[in-house]
Amino acid sequence: MSLLQQLTSDMVSAMKNRDKETLDVVRMLKAAVQNEQIELGHDLSANEEIAVMAREYKQRKESLEEFEKAGREDLINQAKNELAIVEKYMPKQLSKDEVTKIVKEVIDELNASSMKNFGQVMGSVMPKVQGQADGKLVNQVVKEQLSK
Template structure:
């Protein structure tokens, strides 16, 4: 579904002459195709979301580095790419929704210590894929399990 949407959007950008958007969509398709070639398998929507999340993380890191170096022109380009990539991710969850899912996962796994971190994250990852920053979720889970 997601790959088809990307293809349709790419065609629309070509017809509309939106070269900057077309370039970003081609970057996304290239990243997806590269992973398919590496794994020798066609990606499903969950795996495509993982590729998109990785691209979002890369753009955020680049923006931070460009701003630190005083290269606002390059940071603006990365922000544009980030905005388009995020348009293909599902709507982000609020902090309260993420906390509720963490509580639910901890109860379901019976987690009580840091040794249970993997179990909790294993339950959370499919639910939060593309809808929350997993590094932030991980730190929240750690804080809950530690104290």
């Protein structure tokens, strides 16, 4: 089942269950996928679907951080609930140890030895972890490994 079909099915379920919050989030996600399809002019591949979901997840995560800084408890709870709903459509997230392992493999492949190789390492790691790890985490791990 494609992501779009899954979203449509979940939207119908949310309507039947009168779950307004889930319905709103699923509608936004479905719209984001459809907009991406229109923009690209073709049905999305699995990787493109993951990229859309990762973008939506990142937006909500950044909003949550801003709400926490501002002390907006009402919006914090809403953002956390939205994040939980978006997470259902994301692939399993890699742990820091798993990301570190991938980064070490890439560093060995590229014979990278210093921060001069940072861009090259990031460029090789990101496609491997697309949608499965946050870019900030990957950035942090690459810096740690290259500064050893």
